[in-house]
Amino acid sequence: MADSPYSFAKADSGSWPLGRPEDDCCTGCPIREGCALAADTYVVCPITGSTPPPPPPAHVPAADAFTDEPAARRFDITDVASRGVEAALSGAFGFGWTDVATALIERSAVWDSDGNRVDWARLQIKRNLLCIAVATAAPIGDHTATVWIANALRTYSISAVFVPAGMALGVVMPVIVGQFVPGIGGLCRAAVGVTAFVGRATWRFLTSRMGWVVTRPAIWAVICGLATATWRFVVYRLTGAV
Incomplete structure (x- = not known):
């Protein structure tokens, strides 16, 4: 010291x-x-x-x-637009039932097993309920998105996933190889550049605050479609329907 x-x-x-x-x-x-x-x-x-x-x-x-x-x-314009879309969907598919369902779910469990308050806001219950309503009620042609998924799974089984992927590869691969072919190389390079630009723009939109407008109804359509296809299989097996 x-x-x-x-x-x-x-x-x-x-x-x-x-x-x-x-x-x-x-x-x-x-x-x-x-x-x-x-x-x-x-x-x-x-x-x-x-x-x-x-x-x-x-x-x-x-x-x-x-x-x-x-x-x-x-001020974030994408956040404002996202909330505006949510309000529009709530007016079209909500009719107040989403607020009631959200309140009931939040009241079902206020504290977890460790004594901490449950943060239901992280699950965005109302937004997910609206996306389920869009996937199961909004018509796309003759059916809803959920029914389209269920019908595709019943008709094509697992090939409903691989056939579109194979078709996409069948178009993309010749264009990629065509970049090195004299005469059509410039056209193929331009096509690849445009596709890459559109892909980056689409990915940027899907990962933005507004991306849930596309991704979340699509995810719920797949989930509900799988559930519908499974339910049909079980009912057909139990009842002997053709």
Whole structure:
């Protein structure tokens, strides 16, 4: 202690050593602005007991340079459009039953087995119920999406998955190989470029806030189609229907 260049003293709120302002531990601390214990004289961090705390994680929204508001609070047109689509679907397929079903589901379990409150909002119950309604009630031609899936599975079985994939490969592979064929190489390269651009744009849309408008009804159509096909198989077996 005698060899230390600091003249240590006791802090009023604890036993943390104090030192010269130029040796302040809090000067370069990444969380100084939000720390209630930050001081100009601490040599040792009063939180960790040694070095300053690590900086906040990189995924924390940064403040906007013009509004000084977190990025999550800024106006997001895709989020507004997504909520607008949800409201439109609720008006078309909801009629209030989704609110009642959501309330009943949320009241069924408020606390989990560990004593923590159940976060039903993460499941987006209302949005999923609306997507189920779209998949099972919205007509696409003569049937709904669910019935189309069920009929395809009953008629083509597992080939309902592999036949479209094989047809797509049958179109794509000649175009890819045609890039190296003189005469049609430029046309094939242009076709590949357009396809790649459309694919990237589609993928960007599907992974955006608005992507659920396409992906979630499609997922529920497949799930409900599988359930319908299974139910038909069981009923046909039990009743002997052809």
